[in-house]
Amino acid sequence: xxxxxxxxxxxxxxxxxxxxxxxxxxxxxxxxxxxxxxxxxxxxxxxxxxxxxxxxxxxxxxxxxxxxxxxxxxxxxxxxxxxxxxxxxxxxxxxxxxxxxxxxxxxxxxxxxxxxxxxxxxxxxxxxxxxxxxxxxxxxxxxxxxxxxxxxxxxxxxxxxxxxxxxxxxxxxxxxxxxxxxxxxxxxxxxxxxxxxxxxxxxxxxxxxxxxxxxxxxxxxxxxxxxxxxxxxxxxxxxxxxxxxxxxxxxxxxxxxxxxxxxxxxxxxxxxxxxxxxxxxxxxxxxxxxxxxxxxxxxxxxxxxxxxxxxxxxxxxxxxxxxxxxxxxxxxxxxxxxxxxxxxxxxxxxxxxx
Amino acid sequence: xxxxxxxxxxxxxxxxxxxxxxxxxxxxxxxxxxxxxxxxxxxxxxxxxxxxxxxxxxxxxxxxxxxxxxxxxxxxxxxxxxxxxxxxxxxxxxxxxxxxxxxxxxxxxxxxxxxxxxxxxxxxxxxxxxxxxxxxxxxxxxxxxxxxxxxxxxxxxxxxxxxxxxxxxxxxxxxxxxxxxxxxxxxxxxxxxxxxxxxxxxxxxxxxxxxxxxxxxxxxxxxxxxxxxxxxxxxxxxxxxxxxxxxxxxxxxx
Numbered sequence: 003x004x005x006x007x008x009x010x011x012x013x014x015x016x017x018x019x020x021x022x023x024x025x026x027x028x029x030x031x032x033x034x035x036x037x038x039x040x041x042x043x044x045x046x047x048x049x050x051x052x053x054x055x056x057x058x059x060x061x062x063x064x065x066x067x068x069x070x071x072x073x074x075x076x077x078x079x080x081x082x083x084x085x086x087x088x089x090x091x092x093x094x095x096x097x098x099x100x101x102x103x104x105x106x107x108x109x110x111x112x113x114x115x116x117x118x119x120x121x122x123x124x125x126x127x128x129x130x131x132x133x134x135x136x137x138x139x140x141x142x143x144x145x146x147x148x149x150x151x152x153x154x155x156x157x158x159x160x161x162x163x164x165x166x167x168x169x170x171x172x173x174x175x176x177x178x179x180x181x182x183x184x185x186x187x188x189x190x191x192x193x194x195x196x197x198x199x200x201x202x203x204x205x206x207x208x209x210x211x212x213x214x215x216x217x218x219x220x221x222x223x224x225x226x227x228x229x230x231x232x233x234x235x236x237x238x239x240x241x242x243x244x245x246x247x248x249x250x251x252x253x254x255x256x257x258x259x260x261x262x263x264x265x266x267x268x269x270x271x272x273x274x275x276x277x278x279x280x281x282x283x284x285x286x287x288x289x290x291x292x293x294x295x296x297x298x299x300x301x302x303x304x305x306x307x308x309x310x311x312x313x314x315x316x317x318x319x320x321x322x323x324x325x326x327x328x329x330x331x332x333x334x335x336x337x338x339x340x341x342x343x344x345x346x347x348x349x350x351x352x353x354x355x356x
Numbered sequence: 357x358x359x360x361x362x363x364x365x366x367x368x369x370x371x372x373x374x375x376x377x378x379x380x381x382x383x384x385x386x387x388x389x390x391x392x393x394x395x396x397x398x399x400x401x402x403x404x405x406x407x408x409x410x411x412x413x414x415x416x417x418x419x420x421x422x423x424x425x426x427x428x429x430x431x432x433x434x435x436x437x438x439x440x441x442x443x444x445x446x447x448x449x450x451x452x453x454x455x456x457x458x459x460x461x462x463x464x465x466x467x468x469x470x471x472x473x474x475x476x477x478x479x480x481x482x483x484x485x486x487x488x489x490x491x492x493x494x495x496x497x498x499x500x501x502x503x504x505x506x507x508x509x510x511x512x513x514x515x516x517x518x519x520x521x522x523x524x525x526x527x528x529x530x531x532x533x534x535x536x537x538x539x540x541x542x543x544x545x546x547x548x549x550x551x552x553x554x555x556x557x558x559x560x561x562x563x564x565x566x567x568x569x570x571x572x573x574x575x576x577x578x579x580x581x582x583x584x585x586x587x588x589x590x591x592x593x594x595x596x597x598x599x600x601x602x603x604x605x606x607x608x609x610x
Contacts, residue, residue, distance in 0.1 A: 210471040217470030217481065218456075218463050221449070225457045228446035235406065235440075236524065237432035237461035246467055292448065 007216060010295060011209050018201045022194065033306075034197040035188070040305040041200035042262040047285050047301040048207055048294055049254030054283070055292035056215060057247045058227030059138060060146045062279045063153035064255050069274030070129060071122045071256025072263035073160055076172040078118035079264075084111045115178040115186075119260050123253060130252030131245070138244045150276065157274040171270030178264035186264040196265060203261070204298070207254060211294060223247055224292075277318040284325040290335030300336065359384040359528055359559045365404055365414035365424075367397075367583075374400040376583040377414070382528070382576075387550065387560040389570040389591075392580035393603060398563040399441055401580070402532055405561075406438055407431040419527055433461045437526035439517045441533045441563070445505045451516050452501040455488040458523025491519045495549070511542045515549075522553065529553065531562040535569055547573050571595065579603070 025033045050064050083090055083099065093099055098117040102110045113121075137148045160166050167173070177187035184195050214220050225233035226240050234240045263269040272278070285304055289297030304321070307313065313320040328335065358381040367375040375397045382388045390398050403409040405416055407428045416424040423431055437458070446454050463484055465477040492498040495515050500508060505516050514534060521529055534550065535543040547569045554560050554573075564570050570577060570591070577594040579587040581603045587594055594600055 213473040214467070214471045217473075217477065218460065218465045218484065219467055219470040221453055221457050222460060224449055224453075225446045228448065229444040231408065231428075232440065232444035232446065233457065234428040235408070235432060235438050236457050236520065237429050238457070239427075239429045250467065 007212055008209075011205060011212070014208065014298075015205055018198070018205070022197060031190075031193060034193050036306050036309040037302070038193075038197045038200040038265060039262060039309055040302045041197075041204045042258040042265065043282075043305045044204050044298055044301045045207055045258035045261075046255040046282055047289075047297050048204075048211055049251035050282050051286045051289065051291075051294050051297040052211055052214070052223070053247050053251040054286050055290070055294075055297070056220065056227060057223040057244060059244055059248065060142075060283070061149040061248070061251070062146050062276070062283060063133075063149035063151075063156070064251070064282050065274050065276070065278035066153040066156035067126050067130060067252040067255040068259035068278070069156055069160060069269070069271075070126045071259030072269040072273060073166055073172065073259075074122035074125050075115070075118045075260040076175045076263045076269050077166055078113040078121060079115050079176050079178075080112060080172055080174060082110050082112065084109050112176075115176065115264060116180075119178065122260050123256050126256035126259075127249055127253050130249045134245045134248040134252075138241065138248060150279075153274070153276055153279050157271060157276065160274050161271040167270075169271060171268060172263075173268040175263055175267050175269070177267075178261070186261055188265055188267055200261065200265075203257070208294065208298065215294065219243070227292075277321070280325065281318070281321040284321045284328070287328045287333075288324055288336050293335060296335055357384050358382060359419060360405070360561065361415075361417040362401075362405065363415040363417070365401070365416065366412045367400055367404055367409065368412055373583045375404060375411075378580070378583070378585050379414075380578050380585065380588050382559060382561050384527075384559050385554070385557065386575040387554050387562065387573050389574040389577045390561065390563045390580065391565070391567075391570055391577060395582075396580040397583040398580055399532060400583075402438065402530055402563060406436065406530060432524060435524075435527035436530065437521035437524035437528075438530035439514075439521050439532055439534060441536065443510075443513050443517055445513055445517055445520075447504075447506045449505060450502050451497070451505045451508065452485065452488045452492065454505045454516055455491055455519045455523050456484050458520040459484045459487055461524060488519075488523060491522050494522075495519050511538055514538065514542075514546070518549070522558075526558060528559045528561065531560060531564075533563055533565065535564060535566045543569055 021037065022034065025031055046064055046068050050061065053059050053061060082104070098114055099111055100114045102112070104110045133152050137145065137152070140148055161169060177185040177189070179185040180199070184199065185192060186196065186199065222233060222238045222243055225236065225238060226243060230240055259273070285301045286297050288304070289300040304324075308317055360382040362381070363379050365375055365378045378401060390401065392398055400409065404411045407423065407426045407430065411424055414424070415422060418431070419435060421434060423434060446457065463480050465480055469477045489498060489501060492501055495518065497512060497515050497519070500512060500516070505513065508516065514537070518531070518534065531550065535546050538546060543566055550560060550562070551573050574591050577587070577589065577591050578585065579594060579597070579600050586599045586603060587597045589597065
């Protein structure tokens with residue numbers, strides 16, 4: 003059983019390598035840049051798939067968590083702490099800060115990216131916890147509206163505060179050095195490495211989440227989706243499980259946000275916009291709701307096309323249309339597990355008895 | 357010894373007295389039936405006992421602990437399990453997975469351990485599946501293990517829901533109309549099954565309309581009418597109880 007579950011992970015790993023080789027052979031290395039970015043967006047999507055498709059809790063505010071992660075890390079690694087104060091010297095002594103020069107040769111003292119990344123994740127987890135605790139008591143439309151409200155607040159805050167560059171966002175965000183010369187950066191010299199880094203993270207997330215789905219916790223989450231009162235009667239602390247899943251999906255969104263922000267070297271308010279949240283929901287829906295692999299495939303495909311500019315200025319409209327069409331004609335999504343099961347010879351795989 | 361003690365339980369919905377001052381006990385190892393006309397407050401009483409609804413006043417003592425005010429998952433962890441009047445199986449999950457959810461309180465893999473797929477969680481996982489299959493064998497439905505539970509025949513869905521409750525290894529099992537929608541043959545099989553479950557040491561409290569089933573297997577019968585207890589006795593005595601006869605057959609219009 004475990005081996006069968008690992009098979010898609012292996013296939014994905016091989017596909018990642020194949021795509022790299024194909025793009026190199028075709029002389030289109032720039033495709034890897036968009037695929038790297040699509041990989042980071044995929045982290046949001048797979049987390050949201052677990053929350054929406056498996057646990058049955060909608061969120062129209064996940065762009066907010068992505069943005070909180072990206073903005074926090076971006077702000078901490080660019081905000082000049084040069085000045086003084088006892089607290090600052092204490093911070094400095096811990097080695098969390100790094101000194102440098104800004105564009106005009108002035109002294110710059112900012113936080114190290116790894117520390118900023120950890121703080122960004124912690125901040126997102128904290129906010130997700132505070133928001134999720136009261137909001138997840140709501141169901142259906144009410145939950146959708148409440149999370150929409152949260153997303154709107156994040157968008158308006160980043161758009162309105164000069165601290166994070168208002169409408170311009172934050173730019174000149176430094177690279178995020180990891181280990182052995184590898185850094186999260188958009189420099190073309192490190193393009194291939196960054197492609198593998200992004201997809202390594204996606205692979206890791208997929209491995210963890212597929213394990214989760216087929217575990218005691220995964221069954222409890224699916225039970226909550228199907229019949230919350232019955233799950234509660236079976237001993238599942240439904241409020242706690244919903245909250246943990248919400249926080250986990252927010253943390254994955256923030257992780258994508260942090261890495262993409264350092265990769266791009268900047269972040270703008272559009273990352274926090276409601277249209278981005280709607281896009282994530284549309285992708286989860288088109289992928290088949292409770293279908294982690296479907297969501298990943300559709301997410302990469304649609305985000306790649308969107309980043310290539312294939313949808314032109316109708317970008318957001320395309321995702322709106324997708325959502326509308328899916329809800330009308332294929333509420334179970336385009337990629338359904340049943341379809342795979344129906345393929346000749348594969349019917350036995352999931353053990354569907356007659 | 358009483359496994360369940362209900363003391364002066366009251367619940368009002370607006371102006372309606374759903375459960376009024378009901379007290380009774382359920383002896384460990386027995387089957388007690390709860391009967392009464394539609395709207396007598398039977399399901400409400402179940403929900404009060406299980407924590408799905410908070411009582412306005414009164415107490416519930418289960419296995420020596422005062423459990424009124426607890427949430428259902430806490431009551432479940434204390435050793436109570438239930439089925440529902442309208443079947444509440446988990447859709448898009450197979451029959452064995454439905455039953456496996458009943459093992460929740462007896463297993464402990466959390467988010468982190470489950471994601472990492474640690475060796476002990478994999479062992480626990482296998483043990484949960486084995487236990488679910490054991491229960492399906494006990495119920496005679498092991499061949500349905502990999503079928504989506506909600507696509508099963510109605511009678512089998514009732515059995516799977518019962519199996520899910522049994523997977524909790526409860527001390528007290530609450531069955532809300534276990535024979536509802538079953539034909540005569542299925543009803544008599546259900547009666548035998550409930551007696552077998554009692555014989556394994558599980559105490560049973562059930563709501564049921566089928567009088568043959570109630571009178572055949574119950575040790576005691578509690579009769580509710582308009583939210584109030586009108587009788588609590590052995591089945592034979594209940595059948596002769598004038599108040600019960602009046603409630604069920606109606607008064608002479610004299």
